[in-house]
Amino acid sequence: MTETAIRVADVTKAYGRVTAVDGLSFAVEDGETVGLFGPNGAGKTTLLRMLAGLVRPTGGTITLGASELTPDDHAVYRRLGVVTHDTMLYDALTARENLRVHADLHGLDDPAARCETVLDTVGLRERASQRPEAFSHGLCKRLSLARALLHRPDVLLLDEPYTGLDQRSVADLEAVLDGFDDRTVVLTTHDIDRGVDRCDRALVLDRGELRADVSLDGSVADFDATYRRAIGLNESERGRDV
């Protein structure tokens, strides 16, 4: 029987007068890969950051497994691996040291070996002695992904994982996600083609509201039409990239 990995119940986030996320409720099952789609300003990043515990909802609850995400319950965050758009790396430390800090924070049993494993996973072993300040955005993203994988999380949260990656990095990311297949992934993307290919299910947001919740077992064109209807776009208004 599948278990619920994430439960979002009537979650709202208001920034002053702007309601970025407006009373969302949904559940993500263990092992599901769910894509958050929607136009600019729809609330995707805000929702993902709330799932990651980086932003506090102004209303509602988020539950991970059996535990509610609360600022005081640190154990629950150990189950999450997060890659945000802003990679949040320590520029003064090398790539390897960035990982080591994270490994020590998580109290891993095998920190040194685990750091080398994830460096290999994201193809950064040869650049592990360099600092991220010398890295391109794509390389920083790889390092951020390595950090997210380090403590073997059950749930991976990725904000626009494909943005800024070259073809090789995209292929590497896909290989990493293939290896993560039995675990739960939530990602935001503007890339409908990759999103449909990768995700089992799509949530379409617009103006903070959930406009569609569909399984992605059909074609890109099918989802394209669903997406367009969900956000009220005409055929002529829509480009390939959302």
Ligand SMILES: Nc1ncnc2c1ncn2[C@@H]1O[C@H](COP(=O)(O)OP(=O)(O)OP(=O)(O)O)[C@@H](O)[C@H]1O
């Ligand atoms: N820190 C903040 N302070 C004030 N308003 C914010 C903040 N973060 C987001 N917002 C507002 O919340 C709304 C949702 O933003 P969010 O970044 O979540 O959308 P998004 O769907 O991720 O957009 P994009 O596709 O452009 O990245 C927008 O109106 C945005 O301006």
